[in-house]
Ligand SMILES: Nc1nc2c(ncn2[C@@H]2O[C@H](COP(=O)(O)OP(=O)(O)OP(=O)(O)O)[C@@H](O)[C@H]2O)c(=O)[nH]1
């Protein structure tokens with residue numbers, strides 16, 4: 001028996017679910033015809049779907065055709081859920097594209113058509129709703145040929161005419177037609193399989209007309225793709241149902257047995273990410289019901305329980321996977337939770353939703369202390385709101401959507417990343433070239449194996465692929481760039497895995513600094529219907545929004561304008577439209593593509609992003625000389641290596657930092673140990689006032705608030721002292737913190753509860769450059785810390801809080817401060833001390849005293 005997976009795709013409301021229902025009914029899979037309008041469709045099973053009468057989640061049903069077992073996959077048509085539809089494409093052998101006869105090919109139909117092409121899916125077309133007034137079959141077919149593909153052929157014509165029309169679609173068919181005067185079913189099947197021919201059927205899903213023809217066509221003109229002997233599967237999506245995590249996968253080779261061990265082990269998966277897990281139960285779903293299977297064969301789509309680490313698009317066994325995604329949300333929203341919500345918990349539970357829809361891109365935005373999600377539009381917002389309420393009991397709201405920009409390059413550029421702190425080594429050279437629009441990032445190597453071993457090369461390529469690279473204009477995600485590895489070096493003894501990660505990331509950033517960078521913004525493709533008298537106003541508006549449009553057409557008394565416009569200027573246009581057309585205008589927006597930003601200068605200025613201050617994404621390199629590592633600025637890396645690295649249009653700094661010799665040496669040591677430290681930080685004042693009188697945030701403007709007694713009681717070393725004398729423990733902690741703050745160049749505030757001291761007032765001492773606060777009567781340290789965080793966070797400082805108290809952690813996090821558990825902080829302090837001893841020893845062996853250095857640093861800090 002052949003096993004085939006067929007997907008239903010279309011614009012919203014075209015009738016996919018109704019057609020699926022009719023196919024199930026006509027093939028005998030269901031005995032009663034359900035209806036979406038009555039909320040009893042076999043496939044729209046979810047409560048929200050029944051209420052709204054639209055499909056939101058893709059679902060599958062099983063049906064039998066002569067000689068074939070078919071998995072039918074219904075998808076949502078609303079643009080807000082197009083990423084759910086796109087996920088299904090990965091599993092399809094064939095698609096049925098449904099088109100509503102009266103509406104014809106819509107913008108979203110074109111998007112789907114393009115996706116089907118990208119994923120190489122053969123297509124049958126069903127023109128639906130022919131029971132309503134609509135153009136003739138001939139006119140409809142002509143329109144499909146013009147808008148979709150010349151190879152759309154009416155398959156409801158009698159055989160002779162059908163063959164004559166199909167013959168024009170490929171040379172092979174033409175030859176056969178001339179030789180035999182007809183076309184065999186096998187040849188037609190072959191041409192359809194290779195997307196050289198697209199059969200078109202007509203009918204009414206609701207009235208069950210034309211459905212049998214489509215069903216017979218699917219039975220005759222499809223064939224199961226070849227499957228490998230060896231087991232292979234492709235993950236379609238993840239969903240959670242009654243506490244179970246379900247991995248929906250298509251078996252693309254061999255068989256899957258219940259309780260089989262699965263793994264993601266392959267050449268491209270880094271060692272520490274390899275998993276082995278048991279496929280506990282295999283379920284074959286049809287509608288809302290499933291049957292457990294003991295084994296699933298190639299060509300079937302099943303849900304597997306027991307897997308915790310799979311992701312949509314992943315390939316298992318012999319399947320290489322397909323995680324490319326062409327449809328991306330273009331707006332990012334902040335989620336607003338009710339006062340007092342434990343945001344951390346909320347974020348954690350919401351991660352399950354994000355697993356089901358990775359496109360949600362759920363992130364914890366550290367800087368603003370909020371959860372953000374990427375959403376396609378209002379309907380998705382509403383549905384997400386519902387899901388969050390039903391699953392987790394939170395009432396969330398959404399902040400205004402922010403446009404998601406991207407960055408690319410317009411010129412080729414070379415980059416070097418060298419990472420060589422003491423006893424570490426990695427060197428990477430890359431070339432970045434502009435790639436076609438929409439192609440994303442691609443990586444390849446141009447280095448012979450005798451220059452750099454294949455395993456290192458593979459590691460570099462993995463590091464390139466694992467990171468979401470940031471552009472240097474506003475720090476937006478980088479896209480449409482081809483990255484070629486052009487050189488690299490490892491050290492026999494000193495290279496560790498992590499070193500190449502550092503060198504690789506630095507090389508990308510380094511190249512970007514030399515490239516001509518371009519800011520991209522998303523565009524909508526729009527269709528605007530306005531009363532004829534308003535067309536002038538509409539055209540003026542579109543031009544003002546920097547949009548483009550084709551000549552307007554008149555359809556049923558309304559003027560129709562279609563074209564493209566930046567999301568940033570058109571997203572709120574529906575409101576304006578409703579106002580001046582008194583509700584008679586209609587606007588359909590579909591995210592189309594990214595193009596160079598129309599107001600790049602403005603956006604870049606507003607973002608105020610400084611790529612050199614982005615320490616986690618440094619374009620600089622680290623070299624080693626005379627036993628010490630030091631940073632070489634991005635524009636000096638090549639000359640340091642005695643090479644030239646210049647590309648037209650590149651960014652060069654206006655002034656280079658100057659340093660005194662003594663400072664420079666000190667800097668080198670510190671940078672080797674703690675990463676890059678801005679050269680001026682050693683001497684400049686902590687904050688700088690700009691014209692508005694507001695304090696600007698500086699890279700060194702870091703605050704560390706510490707709940708003193710909490711730390712004392714969670715560090716073993718201090719707790720043992722505290723048992724005998726709490727005062728000695730406090731003194732010991734103060735000493736440690738003075739050292740720590742001096743080395744780390746941060747403002748440290750150590751808070752001790754003094755709330756039991758009757759009549760006590762708040763007392764602040766400055767000792768050795770740190771602040772020590774004793775709280776006032778009846779105020780706990782955490783209350784003080786909360787107050788302080790609130791004050792400091794208003795001024796956009798970089799704040800960390802050390803504590804282990806659950807309640808405190810939350811309040812603090814909600815305000816945008818980063819929490820450090822006391823235990824983790826202990827480690828951080830210990831490491832700092834170890835490194836400090838290293839430095840001291842080294843300076844001593846070089847015959848220098850460190851005393852004056854310390855004195856200077858402590859003086860600077862206080
Ligand atoms: N007149 C007529 N109405 C139809 C036909 N097919 C579907 N409809 C109606 O069109 C509406 C949408 O049908 P659905 O089957 O939900 O469409 P869909 O493509 O699954 O919609 P989404 O899943 O939300 O994208 C319903 O009210 C159907 O009753 C048809 O052949 N003729």
Ligand SMILES: [Mg+2]
Pocket residue numbers: 016017018054055074075076077
């Ligand atoms: Mg539907």
